[in-house]
Amino acid sequence: MGKGRNRISNRIREHRFHAGGMTQAELAETVGVTRQTVIAMEQGRYSPSLEVAFRTARAFGAPLTEVFFYDEDENG
């Protein structure tokens, strides 16, 4: 956290598209965060808590691991 690129990536943008073009504001409302937090998550600038990650996945009706994943490529 805070050192270089975030290693937790996500497919939130893709899932929003598949959810009928759900807006960032709609997702934020459903998940219970601000729109800026959704933007930060999509851009990989914020790794959410487990609770928010689960709520995000539930908003898309998808399992957590389909929305969030860990970058295995990097060392460490």
Added chain:
Amino acid sequence: MTFREKSAAVTLAVIAFVYGGYFWRLGDWRDLPTIDAVDAGLIGTVIGLCVLLIFAQILLSVLTTMAGEDTTEDERDRTIALIGDRNGGYVAAAGATAAMLALLREMGAVQVVHLLLLALVLSEVAKLATQLVLYRRGV
């Protein structure tokens, strides 16, 4: 920009303006005025800071609400605030240590008071600057 980010930016600007002006007016560190003169100047500065901060925060809230933006706080805001508090705490601790050393070197009360005040101001600046960096860079 979230409401909290704007709020941190406004607070930082007000603190830099008010306390920057205070320390600039104070002049030479070794030739500070008497404690009575400091009291008057300091009380005026603190009152000025409070008035400006309240005015700026009210204005920011009104403008944000009028723009239809969200003013609530979420977990990202809280995480960033915590990291900011931690960094501010480091600076405050360093300032307290400097003040203890100043006392051991038998510096005057006015100098020690200003050293502590400077530490408090810098700790607040460090806290707010950390928050602004984290909002931009990510956490």
